[in-house]
Amino acid sequence: MKKYTLGIDVGGTNIKLGLVSSVGKVVSRTCLDTSSFKSNKNKFIQGIALAADELMEETKINRKDILGVGVGLPGLVDPVKGVVNFLPNISGWKNIPFKKLLQDELKIPTVIDNDVNLVTLGEWQFGAGKGYKNFVCITLGTGVGSGLVLNNDLYRGEGNVAGELGHIPINEKGPKCSCGGWGCFESYVGNQYLIEKGSKIFKNKNIQLEDVFNLANHDNVRAVQFWDEVATHTGNVLVGIINLLNPRLIIIGGGVSNSYKYLGATINKIVKQRAMKIPASMVKIVKAKLGDDAGLIGAHVLVKERSR
């Protein structure tokens, strides 16, 4: 029996590769710098194939032990056709038959999907969403997205682009968003916006979100308030999700969720104040469990599902 899957999690900053065991554990991993491939698609595919080969060699896991390859990509992906429609943070990737290109190079059956869907699948089978039939898994990072598990199924939408929670407007008038709209949730809590905001507040051009987290950890009042504002916007968008979808669970993942200790209480307070009583009373809001491995583990879930 083939025991492993190869998970590949493509991000705007780096590309993670990991061999995932049948119980959903990442047994070996490596990482590439996304920027080094940006301009060249062939180099990108070859770079991934090379890294995969090295990973297998290192771990003495052969091609024939690998059930399949699952790839998460940060953007609009057609998992049925295996085509990358558009990646907002990696330029030049439009309508690329990514699945075929990588499969031809790796010689292992390959499936591709949106990265947030993979995180959701990972959390569903092996993380915070285990056993739930109706939940929303949110990722707060450079992009803000969500995966929707509804009626015990990952809901993909008519054209496989459902879940764009970051682009739900939270105000009728609001800041311009990278998507072309305005007032979107992401334009209040996306990493880029938060870093800009942090630079201004703390008068430090090179500030990182970890710095603001550390400041909050040292009881810096403005840093605590900074996270409280993130939580308020998050609570506000979740009120709509709870009233519309009546989920049993909301999972909060992505880089910003590392500050969950400064977010959780305010998010829950807003939901209690503002959402309808019955759906609010049956929803639990929790931090994601799988951390940075969620995408790789979700790739494993997708491969298993597709190979059934």
Next chain:
Amino acid sequence: MKKYTLGIDVGGTNIKLGLVSSVGKVVSRTCLDTSSFKSNKNKFIQGIALAADELMEETKINRKDILGVGVGLPGLVDPVKGVVNFLPNISGWKNIPFKKLLQDELKIPTVIDNDVNLVTLGEWQFGAGKGYKNFVCITLGTGVGSGLVLNNDLYRGEGNVAGELGHIPINEKGPKCSCGGWGCFESYVGNQYLIEKGSKIFKNKNIQLEDVFNLANHDNVRAVQFWDEVATHTGNVLVGIINLLNPRLIIIGGGVSNSYKYLGATINKIVKQRAMKIPASMVKIVKAKLGDDAGLIGAHVLVKERSR
């Protein structure tokens, strides 16, 4: 073969009863005044039973020709247990085993559901939603709600209360809403709010929405602007729905949709400006087809579905 179903559509103002044929046509109907029963649940049940008897007698359709009774109720309903949890516009109805009470009185198998779900089922099988797998059916009226057909199934949520589109906040700060929250879509476009707004603009305490519609029909600038504002709020909430759920279709029903000719263009304009290109390009926004009969016809769909 049993040919008919008895549909009952309970509204805050009146209760419609109709015998629906197997092809989804209302062949005979009657109407009761809701307010006459408000305070007395037994009278309510008996009143409905009496009206149903009269309807059958009139049409020479016997009990044995009726497959079942389907009831739509304006509020939170548990269709599995057959219990009415809460009706915001009909006081005193809390945790009532409505299905059992009515079934005992009528001696015909009875199913109950939220009224908007029935409208959605009706439009899905016999109206504007025919053949669609992913769509949202909105009702704009005293209450503002929606039914969600996702992955070719009516999505009900964890506790059967999904679809409360009227209570998606469209602003982080906004007017108090009857649900206890604030800034909800319904608090901008619900009938009560619109009538209040119309009374002020047109300095007429007794103005009805039909009057504002007629004024717009006569090119009254302020009336046209009135509907344009309704459309703008509607477009704004739909942007979030389109980005989140990537539906193929949005159906707009309910009383306010009678003004669709003053709403459609602006709604579509806002969606084009503000929603993400891919989901926006694949969604069609249309007016509901079944009008006032949608609930009765949907009751028929529910009865057929449950009796399979």
